[in-house]
Amino acid sequence: MSGSFAASSLRLGACLGLACAAAARAAAQTPAPVKCAGQTVSEIIVYASAPTVSGAARVPMLRDVVRAMHMTTDPELTRRYLLLSEGSPCTELRRAESERVLRAQPFIADATVLAYADSSGGVRVEVHTIDEASMLGGARMSGGSPFLGLVRLGNSNLLGQGVLASAEWRAGGANRDGYALSFADHQFIGQPWVLAVDMRRSPLGGMWNVEASHPFLTDLQASAWRAHAGEALDYVRLRQPEEDARGVPVYRAYADLGVLSRVGPPRRMALVGATISHERERTTNEMYVLDRFGARLDSGAPSMTFTPHTMARVNLLGGVRLLDYLRVRGFDGLSATQDFPIGLQAGAVVGRSLAALGSRDDDWFSSVDLYAAMGTTERATQLRLQGEGRYDREQMRWDGVAASGSVTHYARQGERNTTFLSADWAGGWRPRVPGQLDLGAVNGGLRGFAAAHQGGARRLAVTAEQRRVLGRVNGTAELGGALFVDAGRVWAGDVPLGLTSPWRASVGVSLLAAVPVRSSRLWRVDLAMPSTGGGIRRWEVRVTHAGPFSLSRVDRTPMNDMRARAVPASVFLWP
Numbered sequence: 085m086s087g088s089f090a091a092s093s094l095r096l097g098a099c100l101g102l103a104c105a106a107a108a109r110a111a112a113q114t115p116a117p118v119k120c121a122g123q124t125v126s127e128i129i130v131y132a133s134a135p136t137v138s139g140a141a142r143v144p145m146l147r148d149v150v151r152a153m154h155m156t157t158d159p160e161l162t163r164r165y166l167l168l169s170e171g172s173p174c175t176e177l178r179r180a181e182s183e184r185v186l187r188a189q190p191f192i193a194d195a196t197v198l199a200y201a202d203s204s205g206g207v208r209v210e211v212h213t214i215d216e217a218s219m220l221g222g223a224r225m226s227g228g229s230p231f232l233g234l235v236r237l238g239n240s241n242l243l244g245q246g247v248l249a250s251a252e253w254r255a256g257g258a259n260r261d262g263y264a265l266s267f268a269d270h271q272f273i274g275q276p277w278v279l280a281v282d283m284r285r286s287p288l289g290g291m292w293n294v295e296a297s298h299p300f301l302t303d304l305q306a307s308a309w310r311a312h313a314g315e316a317l318d319y320v321r322l323r324q325p326e327e328d329a330r331g332v333p334v335y336r337a338y339a340d341l342g343v344l345s346r347v348g349p350p351r352r353m354a355l356v357g358a359t360i361s362h363e364r365e366r367t368t369n370e371m372y373v374l375d376r377f378g379a380r381l382d383s384g385a386p387s388m389t390f391t392p393h394t395m396a397r398v399n400l401l402g403g404v405r406l407l408d409y410l411r412v413r414g415f416d417g418l419s420a421t422q423d424f425p426i427g428l429q430a431g432a433v434v435g436r437s438l439a440a441l442g443s444r445d446d447d448w449f450s451s452v453d454l455y456a457a458m459g460t461t462e463r464a465t466q467l468r469l470q471g472e473g474r475y476d477r478e479q480m481r482w483d484g485v486a487a488s489g490s491v492t493h494y495a496r497q498g499e500r501n502t503t504f505l506s507a508d509w510a511g512g513w514r515p516r517v518p519g520q521l522d523l524g525a526v527n528g529g530l531r532g533f534a535a536a537h538q539g540g541a542r543r544l545a546v547t548a549e550q551r552r553v554l555g556r557v558n559g560t561a562e563l564g565g566a567l568f569v570d571a572g573r574v575w576a577g578d579v580p581l582g583l584t585s586p587w588r589a590s591v592g593v594s595l596l597a598a599v600p601v602r603s604s605r606l607w608r609v610d611l612a613m614p615s616t617g618g619g620i621r622r623w624e625v626r627v628t629h630a631g632p633f634s635l636s637r638v639d640r641t642p643m644n645d646m647r648a649r650a651v652p653a654s655v656f657l658w659p
Contacts, residue, residue: 193602193603193604195213236253294314330373371385371580404429405429414553426459453469524538567592590613
């Protein structure tokens with residue numbers, strides 16, 4: 085018995101030894117990435133992966149649906165974003181910028197670009213990408229009538245070609261039903277150009293917008309350009325506590341054409357450019373009651389006077405960028421890779437109206453923007469400021485002044501925990517079109533106060549949040565949780581129906597999700613309870629999503645609607 089046991093032990097030990105030796109040989113044969121230092125690129129290989137939905141593989145029907153609904157990004161499309169090519173030198177700057185440009189695309193969740201030494205003294209470049217989930221969908225249902233209020237369907241990476249296409253239907257109630265169509269090709273005719281078309285027929289009003297552009301994707305790019313035109317008729321909503329919403333019709337038409345060029349080396353460069361812009365604004369000085377019966381004229385509304393404007397300008401653009409990028413995780417997402425800019429960036433736009441171009445206004449336009457950040461992969465603080473205004477030479481005064489800004493601090497505690505502190509403010513003075521900054525707005529407002537209906541010309545909101553990554557669900561999604569406190573207020577200023585509120589505060593908990601794992605799109609379900617405030621004593625549930633994260637993200641608050649449409653609010657947001 086003992087001899088048999090000894091023989092078995094020897095055989096097991098031999099097997100384990102052979103297995104360990106095989107593993108060691110495999111590890112030794114796996115090449116390690118090398119640093120790019122001018123070696124010639126001999127080959128570029130692209131490996132494209134679908135979103136990580138390994139949990140679906142356990143259910144054959146669900147697995148087949150996922151495969152049928154998602155087509156992996158075409159490797160040739162990925163190649164066209166690369167700043168490296170076969171036969172050219174490989175540099176660390178071009179390799180890192182290729183990674184960053186790929187991760188900035190809305191249909192790619194993560195990307196790595198690595199170089200491996202080959203037998204001829206050059207390098208083989210391997211590109212690995214993971215797609216975002218491409219299917220878009222949504223619905224809104226209620227216990228009232230109509231039961232189904234909204235349906236949205238689309239695909240953000242149609243046929244793996246980086247094309248977004250979506251359609252939406254919205255119940256109009258007493259008004260007409262609404263429809264919306266969106267299309268965006270992120271590599272129009274095989275170039276890194278964007279063609280975007282949006283059309284919407286709302287229950288009240290509507291819009292269309294067409295834009296063709298070569299976005300400024302990287303510091304290695306020599307130039308960028310944009311051609312842009314659109315038209316919109318919107319009923320700007322104004323809210324008051326305990327009353328139905330009011331709406332003011334605002335018509336705007338806009339167009340611009342311009343070019344931007346780089347001056348200086350990457351990471352320490354300047355941008356200079358020029359645009360020609362045309363914009364018309366018409367506000368009906370009448371207010372309408374918006375309720376379940378439709379829109380009807382409010383005969384008792386306070387009087388308003390918004391002067392129509394027709395502006396045609398030549399604008400000069402300039403800016404400096406002194407930025408480096410940190411590769412971080414756990415800042416704005418759960419585990420998504422994020423390129424966090426560190427350094428300083430400042431820009432300005434100055435425009436002069438010209439009667440020869442059809443302008444009926446005699447004015448100067450100017451805007452400024454500033455971004456500054458410092459920190460490490462564990463702690464970082466960033467500041468954003470934007471402001472614009474128009475100097476009316478006939479009235480000899482400034483109007484249309486709009487300013488906004490934020491300061492945000494991130495502090496990670498290990499791999500799972502992140503503290504998030506932020507303050508957001510916005511304000512308008514002598515607006516040329518009506519609008520309000522709502523205390524409980526989804527973008528920039530306080531959670532828990534959507535029913536307060538308190539709006540003004542200026543708003544401040546501060547947030548403290550503690551996040552924790554909880555784990556993964558069958559390899560398909562990543563979940564997190566958060567505790568948060570919001571506080572803020574609004575000031576009446578000089579907007580219609582504006583009011584000044586006392587300080588308000590709310591507390592709550594959040595469920596966070598990234599689908600697929602490592603996605604830069606962060607979904608959140610916030611459950612907020614007002615702790616102070618004006619009779620609002622009920623929980624509010626809010627479902628939102630954000631991302632991908634970008635330095636050039638656009639302001640989505642009503643403050644953006646008060647800004648000029650045809651002139652960039654920031655040189656670095658253009659195009």
